[in-house]
Amino acid sequence: xxxxxxxxxxxYRGEVSLNIVGRRRTWYLISAILIVLSMTTLxxxxxxLGIEFKxxxxxxxxxxxxxxxxxxxxxxxxxxxxxTPSSVTVIGGNKVRIQTPALSTEDSNALxxxxxxxxxxxxxxxxxxxxxxxWGEEVSKNAARALVVFLVLVAIFLSIYFEWPMAVGALVxxxxxxxxxxxxxxxxxxxxxxxxxxxFLTILGYSLYDTVVVFxxxxxxxxxxxxxxxxxxxxxxxxxxxxxxxxxxxxxVVALLPVLSILVVGVSLLGVGTLNDLALALFVGMxxxxxxxxxxxxxxLCQIKERQPASLALAKRVAARRKGAVETQxxxxxxxxxxxxxxxxxxxxxxxxxxxxxxxxH
Amino acid sequence: xAKHYRPARSLLLFTLGLIGLLVWAFLPGENHSPKxxxxxxxxxxxxxxxKVAVGQSLSQEQLNQTVAIIRQRVDGFGVAESEVTIQGSGxxxxxxxxxxxxxxxxxxxxxxxxxxxxxRPVVAIDFGSPQPSASPTxxxxxxxxxxxxxxxxxxxxQATPTxxxxISVAPELLVPPIQSIxxxxxxxxxxxxxxxxxxxxxxxxxxxxxxxxxSCEKDGSYKYVLAPADLVGTDIESxxxxxxQQGAGGWQVDLLMTSEGAKKFATSTQTLSAxxxxxxxxxxxxxxxxxxAPSVNEPILGGSAVIxxxxxxxxxxxxxxxxxxxxxxxxxxxxxxxxxxxxxxxxQLRAGLIAGGFGLLLVIIYLLLYYRALGxxxxxxxxxxxxxxxFIFIILGRGIGFTLTLAxxxxxxxxxxxxxxxxxxxxxxxxDEIREGKRLRVAVEQGWIRARRxxxxxxxxxxxxxxxxFYLSVGSxxxxxFTLGLIxxxxxxxxxxxTRALVTRLASSKWMNKGSAMTGVSPARLGVITSKQxxx
Numbered sequence: 067x068x069x070x071x072x073x074x075x076x077x078y079r080g081e082v083s084l085n086i087v088g089r090r091r092t093w094y095l096i097s098a099i100l101i102v103l104s105m106t107t108l109x110x111x112x113x114x115l116g117i118e119f120k121x122x123x124x125x126x127x128x129x130x131x132x133x134x135x136x137x138x139x140x141x142x143x144x145x146x147x148x149x150t151p152s153s154v155t156v157i158g159g160n161k162v163r164i165q166t167p168a169l170s171t172e173d174s175n176a177l178x179x180x181x182x183x184x185x186x187x188x189x190x191x192x193x194x195x196x197x198x199x200x201w202g203e204e205v206s207k208n209a210a211r212a213l214v215v216f217l218v219l220v221a222i223f224l225s226i227y228f229e230w231p232m233a234v235g236a237l238v239x240x241x242x243x244x245x246x247x248x249x250x251x252x253x254x255x256x257x258x259x260x261x262x263x264x265x266f267l268t269i270l271g272y273s274l275y276d277t278v279v280v281f282x283x284x285x286x287x288x289x290x291x292x293x294x295x296x297x298x299x300x301x302x303x304x305x306x307x308x309x310x311x312x313x314x315x316x317x318x319v320v321a322l323l324p325v326l327s328i329l330v331v332g333v334s335l336l337g338v339g340t341l342n343d344l345a346l347a348l349f350v351g352m353x354x355x356x357x358x359x360x361x362x363x364x365x366x367l368c369q370i371k372e373r374q375p376a377s378l379a380l381a382k383r384v385a386a387r388r389k390g391a392v393e394t395q396x397x398x399x400x401x402x403x404x405x406x407x408x409x410x411x412x413x414x415x416x417x418x419x420x421x422x423x424x425x426x427x428h
Numbered sequence: 429x430a431k432h433y434r435p436a437r438s439l440l441l442f443t444l445g446l447i448g449l450l451v452w453a454f455l456p457g458e459n460h461s462p463k464x465x466x467x468x469x470x471x472x473x474x475x476x477x478x479k480v481a482v483g484q485s486l487s488q489e490q491l492n493q494t495v496a497i498i499r500q501r502v503d504g505f506g507v508a509e510s511e512v513t514i515q516g517s518g519x520x521x522x523x524x525x526x527x528x529x530x531x532x533x534x535x536x537x538x539x540x541x542x543x544x545x546x547x548r549p550v551v552a553i554d555f556g557s558p559q560p561s562a563s564p565t566x567x568x569x570x571x572x573x574x575x576x577x578x579x580x581x582x583x584x585x586q587a588t589p590t591x592x593x594x595i596s597v598a599p600e601l602l603v604p605p606i607q608s609i610x611x612x613x614x615x616x617x618x619x620x621x622x623x624x625x626x627x628x629x630x631x632x633x634x635x636x637x638x639x640x641x642x643s644c645e646k647d648g649s650y651k652y653v654l655a656p657a658d659l660v661g662t663d664i665e666s667x668x669x670x671x672x673q674q675g676a677g678g679w680q681v682d683l684l685m686t687s688e689g690a691k692k693f694a695t696s697t698q699t700l701s702a703x704x705x706x707x708x709x710x711x712x713x714x715x716x717x718x719x720x721a722p723s724v725n726e727p728i729l730g731g732s733a734v735i736x737x738x739x740x741x742x743x744x745x746x747x748x749x750x751x752x753x754x755x756x757x758x759x760x761x762x763x764x765x766x767x768x769x770x771x772x773x774x775x776q777l778r779a780g781l782i783a784g785g786f787g788l789l790l791v792i793i794y795l796l797l798y799y800r801a802l803g804x805x806x807x808x809x810x811x812x813x814x815x816x817x818x819f820i821f822i823i824l825g826r827g828i829g830f831t832l833t834l835a836x837x838x839x840x841x842x843x844x845x846x847x848x849x850x851x852x853x854x855x856x857x858x859x860d861e862i863r864e865g866k867r868l869r870v871a872v873e874q875g876w877i878r879a880r881r882x883x884x885x886x887x888x889x890x891x892x893x894x895x896x897x898f899y900l901s902v903g904s905x906x907x908x909x910f911t912l913g914l915i916x917x918x919x920x921x922x923x924x925x926x927t928r929a930l931v932t933r934l935a936s937s938k939w940m941n942k943g944s945a946m947t948g949v950s951p952a953r954l955g956v957i958t959s960k961q962x963x964x
Contacts, residue, residue: 074856075954078863118764128772171536171762193772196536196765198477204520204763212900219892227885264835264897264908268842271893271912275846275886279853282882313856319794320852321845324787328841331783344838352845 074312084311087304090365097242097362104249111252116259117197119206122152123169125178126193127185132156136185140164143184147177169196209263213270220274228281231374235367236277239358243273247351256346265347272348273355276317280359283310284367292376295383300368307360318356325349433873435929442925446812449819462818463825465833465907468777470770471528474536475763478521486519494760495523498539502527511829515906522763529770536765545661545751546637548654549700550709550721556624556648606642615640615653624648645718652718654711658696663689667751669744672736679744680736683751690731698727712751720747780837787841788814791848799855800948805934806851809927813847816918830910839911846890847919851927853886854879855948858931862954871949872935876928883923890916 076082086093117124129136137154140162144151153165162185169177174196182189217237224233247269251258287306291297297305328345371377454460466473478486478494491514499512502525511526525539606622608615624644637657644651665684672680685693700708701724711721722735735747788810795803817840824830857879861871894913898906934940940947 074859075863078860126772128769171765174765188769190767191769191771192767193769194765194767196762198761198763208900209897212897215900216893216896219896220889223888223892264838267893267897267909268839268912271890272846274889274893275849278886278889279849279882282885286878309860310856313852316798316852316856317845317849320791320848321842323790323794324784324841324844327787327790328783328838331779331786344835348842 077308077311083304083308085304086307086360087300087365087368090369093361093365097358100246100249101242104245104252107249107252111255113248113252114255114257116257116262117165117195118260119203119258121168121197123166123174123177123197124193124195125164125166125181126157127162127164127181127187128191128193129160129162129185129187132160132162136162139184140181143180144177147180149173149177168198171196206263209267212267216267216270224278224281228285231367231370232281232285234370235363236274236281238366239277239355239363240270240273242358242362243269243351243354246354247347250350251347254346256342262344262347265344265351268344268348269351269355272321272352273358276314276355276359277363279317280307280310280314280364281367283307284364292380295380295387298381298384299371299377301384303364303368303371307364311360314356314360318352321352322349325352433932435932438925438929439933442812442921442929445925446816446819449816449823453819453822459826460822461825462821462832463830464773464777465831465836466526466528466766466773467768467834468773468780468832468837469528470768470773471526472536472768473527473764473766474525474539475765476523476525476539476760477763478523479759479761486521488517491517491521491523498523498525502539513829523760536762539760545664546657546713547659547663547696548637548641548657548711548713549696550652550706550711551640551655552619552653553706553709553721554619554651556644556650607636607639609639615642618642619651619653622651624651641713641716643713643716643718645721650718650721652711652721654713654718657713658710659685659689659692661751662686663692664751665689667748669739669741669748672734678736679739679741680734681739681744681748681751683733683735685731685733687731690729693731693733694727694729697724697729700724701726712747776834777837780834780841784837784841784844788844791844795848795851798948800946801934801940802851802855802858802931802948805927805930806848806855808930809851809922810844810848812926813915813918813922816922817915820914820918831907832911833907835908836911839908840915843912843915843919847915847922850883850887850919850923853882854923854927854931857882858949859954862949862951868935868941868949872931876931880924883920887916887920 073082077084127136127140133156137156140154141151144154144164144166149166149169151164151166153163155163157163164181166177174194178192178194179189181187181192217240221233221237224230224236244266247266251262256262283306284303287309288299288302291299291302325345325348329342329349372381476498478491495512495514502510502512510528511524513524513526515522515524606615606618619642622642622644625648637660639656641654642651643654663686665686667684668682669679670682671678696710700710702708705723708725709721709723712719720735722737739747791810792807795806797803799806821830821832825832854875858871858875861875862868864871866874891913894909894916896909898909898913935949940949944950
């Protein structure tokens with residue numbers, strides 16, 4: 067912990083600096099690979115849609131111990147009742163889950179009675195879910211509509227509160243997070259249920275939340291740079307990223323701990339269920355969301371900003387000043403590539419004071 | 429403004445507010461725990477979608493009427509705390525029926541039968557399934573309508589039974605409701621080939637009252653060709669089962685039409701009573717299935733009628749109920765049925781609570797290790813937020829029927845992280861200010877001013893992310909979104925009124941200003957001692 071604090075100090079002062087913005091090609095490459103992998107996985111292995119989306123019937127029979135023999139038994143019972151089991155699985159070691167194509171309520175009652183008899187359980191203990199074929203379509207349609215409305219409003223909010231390049235950066239990061247999360251779902255074969263849709267929506271919220279926090283710092287750091295010639299937009303933004311890095315790490319840890327706990331407790335106590343469907347989406351999404359706020363949103367923002375005339379002019383002034391500075395053998399640029407520790411810890415030199423005064427930006 | 433900030437006043441206000449919520453939540457004689465959703469306590473939830481004919485749209489009035497009828501039905505089951513609610517509006521509206529506890533599996537069927545009711549003149553009648561020979565007199569099942577207590581109860585063997593249909597009709601054409609605008613073409617063949625003994629035929633379906641219909645009697649005994657409806661369910665004002673006043677005969681059903689229904693019924697019975705059997709019968713058709721087909725001997729002009737016959741008390745009541753409650757203005761489709769046993773519900777609740785508790789514990793340990801004294805404030809703030817949320821859950825459960833579902837519990841667990849993040853943002857800002865060489869009290873003020881803006885902007889996005897799915901979705905997604913939104917709101921209140929005040933308060937203590945490593949704001953650990961010396 068102490069060392070994270072030390073790192074925080076160093077990052078804040080710019081003594082330790084991760085060149086995040088300057089290395090955008092690396093991050094873009096990493097993200098591109100992840101996205102291509104996600105897309106490929108999606109192409110090869112379709113999402114495992116839950117019955118809420120496909121329509122059908124699901125019966126969950128609680129047992130003392132559920133194993134392969136219970137699967138066989140369940141399968142036989144279903145076939146004997148004249149229905150077709152589309153999937154029979156053991157869940158959490160103490161449940162058998164049977165899914166069939168859509169059933170009428172009468173047929174479903176008959177089947178649940180048959181299952182109760184064959185497993186010698188009380189009928190009311192069997193969890194039954196029937197989903198009409200149009201329901202899933204509606205759920206998806208609602209989710210898509212919510213998504214579009216949300217994105218439009220967020221883009222408007224970000225454009226007003228920040229500026230449009232930040233809205234673009236945030237939305238690119240968002241798309242990035244959602245694609246990768248969906249890819250993880252396809253890869254893991256976890257079922258996509260309304261709970262996972264909730265998970266996706268939360269990820270949208272979280273991803274943007276995190277980006278807003280980072281951008282707020284970027285905004286603060288870049289507010290006054292246009293008046294001077296000390297740092298380019300990208301450099302100022304990069305310092306903001308470094309300064310907010312410890313917060314990003316702490317926030318992710320704090321946000322992910324409860325989600326991890328849902329995942330662990332959910333799996334060990336309940337087997338598959340609402341909590342798990344949700345927790346996996348959240349876990350991956352939040353992780354990717356933190357990453358993208360730092361490594362995707364801000365580099366994209368800088369790329370747009372650096373093309374604006376004001377930033378181009380600023381970059382020119384900074385370059386001219388640096389050139390002069392190098393000639394007079396004065397301060398060296400603070401933003402080196404990679405991690406460069408100027409000095410471990412100890413008495414601060416001239417450079418530091420300079421850094422601080424520049425950062426305070428007045 | 430910062431100079432006038434009085435942490436004590438803010439703390440007092442917050443504490444009073446919290447106590448107020450506590451008292452409100454635990455008012456004597458009220459329910460003292462949050463209202464649990466179905467997935468946490470077991471029960472049956474049915475989501476019904478009202479369907480209207482293509483090209484028509486669902487009016488709010490139709491929807492309300494439907495809900496009122498379903499509510500009556502549900503109340504009829506006698507389960508306490510059952511609920512019928514509408515979510516959404518217009519054509520996408522859903523009716524959500526929740527019946528807690530262990531319920532019979534037939535509940536769904538009973539809800540579903542609350543459907544479309546039509547009164548159609550009978551065109552032809554025949555045995556429901558192929559008979560071995562020209563049968564013995566079929567047992568009459570039909571009631572007759574008074575005022576003509578001498579019913580012609582035999583459903584006319586005059587339409588000579590055709591034992592083995594010779595015309596072959598594709599099976600998919602034989603699943604009722606078989607409808608046709610003018611009863612031409614292969615309509616007669618399909619009628620001849622229809623076999624009512626196949627069960628799927630009796631499940632019911634949408635029945636367009638303006639078209640001809642071929643359908644079966646509920647028990648599969650007879651099949652009918654029926655003319656377009658003369659009367660529909662909404663024309664019935666009321667129907668009651670009872671014994672005749674004179675005491676003679678069995679149970680009967682008294683019918684009262686609406687004024688418009690009375691006119692239609694008068695016209696219809698005038699025509700019908702003049703016909704020969706079976707054309708003097710009218711069929712009561714529920715969801716495309718014939719419930720009963722009494723014959724009419726005289727025109728009934730007054731708008732009230734009695735259906736009598738050899739009813740048992742139960743049959744009469746059930747027919748009356750169909751006539752009254754079956755008069756839904758729309759048909760309903762079952763979108764989703766969920767039946768969860770109370771044991772499973774309890775398991776899910778326990779798992780949710782364990783996951784939440786465990787997650788909270790991990791967060792507390794991390795905050796304490798990293799932020800020390802500030803971390804302790806964060807922990808206290810988290811508990812304040814948790815208590816506030818819990819009280820609000822109880823109050824909302826009573827007030828607006830807010831139910832805590834598993835998805836809601838998950839939302840609450842996720843919010844632990846988002847709530848704690850507000851504190852992290854604040855603390856990191858304070859530490860940044862201290863790194864700048866500011867004194868603790870100034871750092872706390874300045875840090876707040878900077879953190880406040882970030883917290884508000886970020887929480888606004890969170891609220892947006894909660895509000896939109898809340899308005900645009902149904903079911904579990906809504907529960908989750910509501911919880912998330914509520915907690916984001918609580919987070920803002922706690923951060924502004926409680927956390928900030930505590931931190932400000934603590935910053936004026938001697939111990940904090942000594943800069944011990946345990947404070948979490950130690951200048952030495954934040955690397956400022958040397959620069960301070962330099963500056964001073």
